[in-house]
Amino acid sequence: MAIVVNLDVMLAKRKVKSKDLARYVGITEQNISLLKSGKVKGIRFSTLDRICGYLDCQPGEILEYTPTEDDPENETQTT
Amino acid sequence: MTTPKIVGISRVMRLFCLVLFLATPFAVALVWWKIEFFLPQMPGMGGLSIHPERIGPGTRLLGFVVHMIPAAVAMYGFQELRRLFELYANGEIFSLGCVKHLKNFARALLVYAVASPAAMAAISMVITMNNPPGERALSITISSNDLVTLFVGGVFVAIARVMAEGHRLAEDNAAIV
Numbered sequence: 001m002a003i004v005v006n007l008d009v010m011l012a013k014r015k016v017k018s019k020d021l022a023r024y025v026g027i028t029e030q031n032i033s034l035l036k037s038g039k040v041k042g043i044r045f046s047t048l049d050r051i052c053g054y055l056d057c058q059p060g061e062i063l064e065y066t067p068t069e070d071d072p073e074n075e076t077q078t079t
Numbered sequence: 080m081t082t083p084k085i086v087g088i089s090r091v092m093r094l095f096c097l098v099l100f101l102a103t104p105f106a107v108a109l110v111w112w113k114i115e116f117f118l119p120q121m122p123g124m125g126g127l128s129i130h131p132e133r134i135g136p137g138t139r140l141l142g143f144v145v146h147m148i149p150a151a152v153a154m155y156g157f158q159e160l161r162r163l164f165e166l167y168a169n170g171e172i173f174s175l176g177c178v179k180h181l182k183n184f185a186r187a188l189l190v191y192a193v194a195s196p197a198a199m200a201a202i203s204m205v206i207t208m209n210n211p212p213g214e215r216a217l218s219i220t221i222s223s224n225d226l227v228t229l230f231v232g233g234v235f236v237a238i239a240r241v242m243a244e245g246h247r248l249a250e251d252n253a254a255i256v
Contacts, residue, residue, distance in 0.1 A: 027256055031256045032256075034256065035256050040254055040255065040256050041251060041254035041255055042254070042255040042256075043255065043256055044255060044256065047256050
């Protein structure tokens with residue numbers, strides 16, 4: 001998938017621990033860990049809202065779109 | 080989180096299914112112990128020429144064994160239903176285990192709907208096998224109960240498929256933080 005989660009970068013920038021973020025957001029530390037590694041299928045707006053509020057950042061600083069060579073959009077553009 | 084109501088109802092139903100499972104063989108044994116009383120009420124037996132004095136212990140035992148075939152299917156169904164309610168009571172609603180037990184219960188219903196009239200036909204032969212020539216009979220009856228059981232079994236098969244889809248959706252939902 002082309003969506004990259006940069007939550008670990010933002011946590012390091014703000015010097016915030018995963019467990020503190022998890023407690024504030026209201027999800028488990030395990031889910032934070034899955035989110036950091038990009039192994040979730042989606043993120044709710046309410047969760048994103050709480051994360052950005054706690055880390056004082058924009059969604060774009062946590063989520064990044066990085067198209068790969070296999071991305072269907074790239075195939076369309078080349079044709 | 081499973082609601083307390085679901086947990087409460089599931090615990091009651093689990094116990095009820097256990098009671099039915101344990102009571103079934105005793106109920107069948109009671110029927111064959113007092114077969115003269117129960118026989119006229121059994122499907123397809125009303126028109127038979129019944130000689131109670133010719134239904135000895137061996138005939139009763141054979142009848143009990145034949146009657147236990149659909150009863151064993153029913154016991155399997157009660158057991159699967161008990162396991163299903165056990166999972167519900169533990170908070171599992173859309174797990175693969177729930178789907179499996181519901182499917183097995185549905186299959187038991189379908190098999191019972193076929194096995195029950197077949198067993199009754201065999202029992203009609205058992206009951207009359209010691210009768211004088213000309214009074215032995217094979218009675219095949221398909222009652223509305225059998226058709227309803229078949230229909231309900233089909234309904235539960237469909238519900239099990241819906242539950243399987245529910246499990247898939249629940250898994251997808253769990254993967255969204």
